[in-house]
Amino acid sequence: MGGRTRSDDERLYNYSSLLACGGKSSQTPKLAGKHRVVIPHLQPFKDEYNRFSGTYVNNRIRTTKYTLLNFVPRNLFEQFHRAANLYFLFLVVLNWVPLVEAFQKEITMLPLVVVLTIIAIKDGLEDYRKYKIDKHINNLVTKVYSRKEKKYVDCCWKDVTVGDFIRLSCNEIIPADIVLLFSTDPDGICHIETSGLDGESNLKQRQVVRGYAEQDPEVDPEKFSSRIECESPNNDLNRFRGFLEHSNKQRVGLSKENLLLRGCTIRNTEAVVGIVVYAGHETKAMLNNPGPRYKRSKLERRANTDVLWCILLLVIMCLTGALAHGIWLSRYESVLFFNIPEPDGHIVSPALAGFYMFWTMIILLQVLIPISLYVSIEIVKLGQIYFIQSDVDFYSEKMDSTVQCRALNIAEDLGQIQYLFSDKTGTLTENKMVFRRCSVAGFDYCHEENARRLESYQEAVSEDEDYTDTLSGSLNNVAKPRAPCCRTVPGGALGSKPSDHLSGSTCAVGSGEGASEVFHSRQAAFSSPIETDVVPDTRLLNKFGQITPHLFTSLDGTIQRPALETFYIMDFFIALAICNTVVVCAPNQPRQKIRLSSLSGTPIRSLEEIKNLFQRLSVRKSSSPSLASGKELPPGVPSTFVSRLSLFSRMKLTSPMEEEVSPMNESSQGCSNSACCMQIEKPHSSAGLTDSKVESLPGSPLASNLCYEAESPDEAALVYAARAYQCTLRSRTPEQVMVDFAALGPLTFQLLHILPFDSVRKRMSVVVRHPLSNEVVVYTKGADSAIMELLSGVSPDGANQEKEQMIIREKTQKHLDDYAKRGLRTLCIAKKVMSDTEYAEWLRNHFLAETSIDNREELLIESAMRLENKLTLLGATGIEDRLQEGVPESIEALHKAGIKIWMLTGDKQETAVNIAYACKLLEPEDRLFILNSQSNDACEVEMSVILKELQKKTPASPGQASLRKCSPQPPLTQDSGQRAALVITGKTLEFALQESLQRQFLELTAWSHTVVCCRATPLQKSEVVKLVRSHLQVMTLAIGDGANDVSMIQVADIGIGVSGQEGMQAVMASDFAISQFRHLSKLLLVHGHWCYTRLSNMILYFFYKNVAYVNLLFWYQFFCGFSGTSMTDYWVLIFFNLLFTSAPPVIYGVLEKDVSADTLMQLPELYQSGQKSEAYLPLTFWITLLDAFYQSLICFFVPYFTYQGSDIDIFTFGNPLNTAALFVILLHLIIESQNLTWIHMLVMIGSILSYFFFALVFGAMCVTCNPPSNPYWIMQEHMLDPVFYLVCILTTCIALLPRFTYRVLQGSLFPSLILRAKHLDRLTPEERAEALKKWRGAGKKNQVTSKYVDQSTGKSGRRPVSGPSAHAMKSATSCAAEQGDLPLCETALDLGFSAPEASDMMDPKI
Amino acid sequence: MAASYRVNEEVDGRPPCAPGGPPKTQRPDNTAFKQQRLPTWQPILTAGTVMPTFFIIGLVSGPIGIGVLVTSNRVQEIHIDYTGTEPSSPCNKCLSTVVTPCICTINFTLEEAFKGNVYMYYGLSNFYQNHRHYVKSRDDNQLSGDFRALLNPSRECEPYRRNEDKPIAPCGAIANSMFNDTLELFLITNKSNPTPVSIPLKKKGITWWTDKNVKFRNPPGGGSLEERFKGTTKPLNWRTPVYMLDSEDDNNGFINEDFIVWMRIAALPTFRKLYRLIEQNNDLHPTLPAGRYYLNITYNYPVHSFDGRKRMILSTISWMGGKNPFLGIAYITVGSISFLLGVVMLVIDHKYKNNSNTDIALQFYILKTKLWHMYQGQPYSA
Secondary structure, three states: OHHHHHHHHHHHHHHHHHHHOOOOOOOOOOOOOOEEEEOOOOHHHHHHHHHHHOOOOOOOOOOOOOOOOOHHHHHHHHHOOOHHHHHHHHHHHHHOOOOOOOOOHHHHHHHHHHHHHHHHHHHHHHHHHHHHHHHHHHOOEEEEEEOOOOEEEEEEHHHOOOOOEEEEEOOOEOOOEEEEEEEOOOOOEEEEEOHHHHOOOOEEEEEOOOOOOOOOOOOOHHHOOOEEEEEOOOOOOOOOOEEEEOOOOOEEEEOHHHEEOOOOEEEOOOEEEEEEEEOHHHOHHHHOOOOOOOOOOHHHHHHHHHHHHHHHHHHHHHHHHHHHHHHHHHHOOOOOOOOOOOOOOOOOOHHHHHHHHHHHHHHHOHHHOOHHHHHHHHHHHHHHHHHHHOOHHHOEOOOOEOOEEOOOOOHHHHHHOOEEEEEOOOOOEEEEEEEEEEEEOOEEEOOHHHHHHHHHHHHHOOOOHHHHHHHHHHHHHHHOOHHHHHHHOOOOHHHHHHHHHHHOOOHHHHHHHHHHOOOOOOOOOOOOHHHHOOOOOHHHHHHHHOOOHHHHHOOOOOOOHHHHHHHHHHHHHHHHHHOOOOEEEEOOOOOEEOOOOOOOOHHHHHOHHHHHHHHHHOOOOOOHHHHHHHHHOOOHHHHHHHHHHHHHHHOOOOOOHHHHHOOHHHHHHHHHHHHHHHHHHOOOOOOHHHHHHHHHOOOOHHHHHOEEEOOOHHHHHHHHHHHHOOEEEEEEOOOEEEEEEHHHEEEEEEEEEEEEEEOOOOEEEEEEEOOOOOOEEEEEEEOHHHHHHHEOOOOOOOHHHHHHHHHHHHHHHHHHHHHHHOOEEEEEEEEEEEOHHHHHHHHHHHHHHHHOOOOHHHHHHHHHHHHOOOEEEEEEEEEEEEEOOOHHHHHHHHHHOOOEEEEEOOOOHHHHHHHHHHOOOOOOOOEEEEEOOOOHHHHHHHHHHHHHHHHHHOOOOOHHHOOOOOOOOOOHHHHOOOOEEEEEEHHHHHHHOOHHHHHHHHHHHHHOOEEEEEOOOHHHHHHHHHHHHHHHOOOEEEEEOOHHHHHHHHHOOEEEEEOOOOOOHHHHHOOEEEOOOOHHHHHHHHHHHHHHHHHHHHHHHHHHHHHHHHHHHHHHHOOOOOOOOOOOOHHHHHHHHHHHOOHHHHHHHHHOOOOOHHHHHHOHHHHHHHHOOHHHOHHHHHHHHHHHHHHHHHHHHHHHHHHOOOOOEHHHHHHHHHHHHHHHHHHHHHHHOOOEOHHHHHHHHHHHHHHHHHHHHHHHHOOOOOOOOOOOOHHHHHHOOHHHHHHHHHHHHHHHHHHHHHHHHHHHOOOOHHHHHHHHHHOOHHHHHHHHHHHHHHHHHHHHHHHHHHHHHHHOOOOOOOOHHHHHHHHHHOHHHHHOOHHHHHHHHHHHHHHHHHHHOOOOOO | OHHHHHHHHHHHOOOOOOOOOOOOOOOOOOOOOOOOOOOOEOOOOOHHHHHHHHHHHHHHHHHHHHHHHHHHHHOOEEEEEOOOOOOOOHHHHHHHOOOOOEEEEEEEEEOOOEOOOEEEEEEEEOOOOOOHHHHHOOOHHHHOOOHHHHHOOOHHHOOOOEEOOEEEOOOOHHHHOOOOOEEEEEEEOOOOOOOOEEOOOEOOOOOOHHHHHHHOOOOOOOOOHHHHOOOOEOOOOOOOOHHHOOOOHHHOHHHOHHHHHHHOOEOOOOEEEEEEEEOOOOOOOOOEOOEEEEEEEEEOOOOHHHOOEEEEEEEOOEOOEOOOOHHHHHHHHHHHHHHHHHHHHHHHHHHHOOOOOHHHHHHHHHHHHHHHHHHHOOOOOO
């Protein structure tokens, strides 16, 4: 198993490292040289097949660890990998050595056997469950091509082998990783849903291997003569490299686009055929199952060190025993009376006897090392997890999910978190991207209406999501009768609506109609009404309206400027609509792609003339020279116009020509009317041509019924935004994208290339052939920083054009800054026109990159760089991502709990800072320091300046904040009235993370109570977490929702995944998964606190219990010549830990509740006890041990003095000792317990009863058994003896008196915060509210003082307190300058306020 | 589809929620137990709440202690050491003499009459009966009359298991080292009549009933004890075989009560074992009237080799056994301490009740914070 676990670990590492670099897997090890060759599993290739595929595994999976035969040996083998079990095994073996034997051999084995059995049963059940599932899966049926029958036959999954041809129908699950060779889709596409793999519910496209798509009939396996060479099995879901070599040695590259992964489901495609390349355990899905995660919690590590102390104690005690026995024996060496010689008659020398005694004592006192501790901890953790998972507060109606505890053994770490690292998007925010603003060609469009609409949503929707669901549902129903109404009342309100939009006459009507057109589909991701609804901006709509066929006619000789802007707008929207990977589907037939089978190019041909025209009018040529050319062509214009009309007439348009020429609103009105009628006919019509045309008409009601499946919410938001402007993405195939463009009608873009988004480039591009200009156009969309660097300064058309661009760029940049300030996510849209030769050249290089196997990623990035340059900026968009419900409150509570929160985001600085203000991560009165430097040295200087500033301000505590190892960070920031916050950008972070600046950086962060890292890459995120975690030695928690947070989640002590909209990768990597950020506060403040307190108290109790009990035996050694005699019956001795006192601590560990959940939520300060590990400090351990020693002394010596010199016999003497110890140990638990329920009582009484029952029954039955400790009738004798009771009561009282008194004094003289909070629980609700107010009031006074400080400085003119954002910018820009003279004033104020603060101190702290 | 879903979900440990499956909600049950809202008793230990407990303990323990102490003091007890290590002792001669049996006599006087049943003990000190090897060295099966064990004693008895190829009955070191002094008690009634009166010592009734009747049994068989023990040999140190320990059959062999008492090994190295019973004849006369007695000892048992002492103890008995003042004193002490603590609690409660923990708690808090800061190496800055 060792080997296996190691490979598991390795796998885990690989997986994380891959994700860490966002799928850029250049550093993946073990690839080169080891390729896999797949030969069809068919007759002609039999020999070759056997040669290659012999070693490949088949598709049978076995996730079980054990088989029926090897269960016992293997399970034992595994269990004995644990040090503890090995130790107990050692003890058992030791007891078989006659010389040192202390107990009967069988008895020592008992605890070990019990523990092993319990765990074996647990493992066995788990494995059996897996076995049943495996069996079910292995016996699923799929269709595999059979050589014999020459057709596809049903076959179990387990019999599928590499090289088999598989035919799958719609909605079937893919049984193995297969390369797609055929799809019934005419474009060679196959849609798959990967929710089984990564939880993402949107559809993804896969493509038939190039060259096979054209084959019309289904691929015939018999004729398939190619061989596939691909990389060896690996776990990277986002990569597949290989090529297919035809018999004529021609190679075709294979990529992940050609691979169907096991576990996914075929959707929207009638049937597909593929060849298996990886099967069974070699499939990517199986390789990606990292299995359960094993982490060791801080508490457990702490407990382990104390176990080591216990071992030391044990050794000392045993050495004492051994030494003393040697000395004792040397005195009585010759007394054969009780110094029994060996069987052979000789007498063991004292030294040797002492040596033997050492081992005997180890066996005797073995219980000191609590074997049951480990089992109990596991049980308790299961119980805690059970309670966390059944907390109804974590239930999210919307997603029908509750918290998932994926790691079972670190729940108590939740109570000790000191640093929280949070992702922003999707974690703090809803990740529902809403189009808010855009800037096109340097003009900002505010979308006021849209903003208003959103506000109303915010109020209504956020509370009740169901309401909108039903609303949209009913609206959908309402929409149905629209069609007939449309027919009977042509030109009615509904019909005229789109024209209103276009003309931009009344925006109010538009908005109303827009809202009513809500369609909410449950199936599609990112399509809540908030996201899909966009109300167009009136101004932009006006300008947009100018994009008409008129444009081309009116072009001759007139205004050029607006035209240029119009082209910008047009390109902008086209880019929004097509520069993405959105899949279009119709929601009323879920998962059914809209079929445009006849997209053969007729519309393109029919638009030929317009295209020619447009070519001349394209953006590049529309400047002055093109005007000249335009002038040269006046005669051509009418002709093109006529042909355009002919196009419209071909669409069965009955409207007269005049209408077409007349103002647009009328014409489109007519169009839409007819479209309406068409729509009704549509189901019956099979003529693809008409169909597509009708659908593509502007204003067709169908347009709103389209549903987009996007990989990221931004994409969806942009496409929906484009749709709102009548630029509707209609369909997407690998070859073409079709867009309804308002007045221009359907435009079909030939899709030449997609360069997908990646986190390194931070942009994506599409290369299309523009249908109008017939040029190769690159549309790029990406982060503003990425795009701005790639813009071209040089234009061949001269200075004018260039200036234009410069102005636009400047303006856009201004707008971008503004957007970011408002917390919007910004994207830039740019385009580039390429000549055919340029493109051809690029394509050649790109093709090389694509087909290389080994360092394809680098080559692809290089290739992308060659394409994405010299861009022309079109505009920018601002997308709002609203905060999740309850986030500010949660953050506030977590802050109060003393958790330092870092926000790590990829967004830009302004966006990040504003979101931070919005979610109360930053408070207006915080001092904000911004680290943004371009070089290493500058960074260092800046950091030291800020540090000095901070240190000056709190003169009392200079350098101590620096990293003294092993000491918790001083809670400085809470002491000083004002909190400091640090903002650092990704670039600077890079410097700060370097070895030389690490220390300074950490010192700086130790001073700030919030740190915001913006523009951070996934790798940086994990590095930051790693740095803080390892250097400050603090407990860290990372929370995130996307794949980019995976590495961070895995690095932190606790990783929490938010199961949001971005798939399941974060959740799969996490220890706990929650559905909303606000659940985090209860998870930490309540469950974390409870779990930590419970477990630590239970562990301490275990140590106490074992030490207290075992020491009885040790004290007895002083009176039996250190000979290792036990005065207790062995069975009772063993059962004491195993039965009589095992259940109460477990119950205590599961049900203990020091403070109620409500109080914990209301007083986050209580969390700090867990951070400081107050429940389990090293000192606590030693005090507990001391108490245990005391109690055992009492337990021994009270009976000792009572029975001293009497005729009591050894086992009768042991009985009151045992009984008293039982009472002491159980009552000790009651003293320590903070709450007692009937379960506690039941278990306590049950334990006591079971003890007496056992003792009585055993005493009655056991006449000769169990020599030499014969318990016969002892308990019975004692129960009739009043002295027995007197002794037990006295012992119990004396033993517990000190602890009881201590607890009482603590409760009344110096209660901890926890205890004081506990008092609140007892009050009536009214009193409680009053008390809480008082409590908080004390805390608030503190804040008031700090506010006062702030205001006074504000009055003195240095720090005007205005809105948060203004303040932020102010402090950001003039931070250093401002702080120059600040400290003086503040120290003075500090003095003035020190008195009230001192009295207020007690509440926010401890 | 559900199947594939389950593959992943099982491996990941995610709760099952197959999309498209029956609308089974994941909502946890809102029960008191699951939501950890069970009605609980939350003991808060403060001076006020526990004060009664202390007083009650104090008030109950005191009287108990006094009662126990009085009872213990009423017990009459006399120890006669007859080890004979002191040269003046009459038994000194037996330490070195080769004369067997060595008989010595010790005179003593009872100042008070012993009333009620009087128990006669022999006491040994520094005798580690509880030594592990010693404790083990017996065979309970043999002693309970198991015939097989009789002839083939347990290995634990080594090296006292066999003697000259014959199994030893009873085997083991415990039996081998059985106490074999004989004690006789005589009352010198008066000076005029020197013929002492022998005090009747009852041999039977000194063991637990269960030991005598259940645990210890002679080997089965119909014949005489000697026949039943045929094939065995006596322990090395014994003078007589086990079936000749006593003349009466119901006190012979393994069920000999002296033997049974010896086999119940003492808990501590200084111990006493019940030797004989002196039963009260009638209520009018004390069992042992005050006066002079002498103890006749057949001195066999060597204890000087391990610095042991031998004593004869005469003791009356109360409901709580022999004389031991410890329990009484302990109870009285605990009672008074807890009463005292009760008073302290009363004071604390009275003094700080009105302030409801705030002032003093604040003081302690500030102190604690200061200490914390000192521990952290930083000055306390409020």
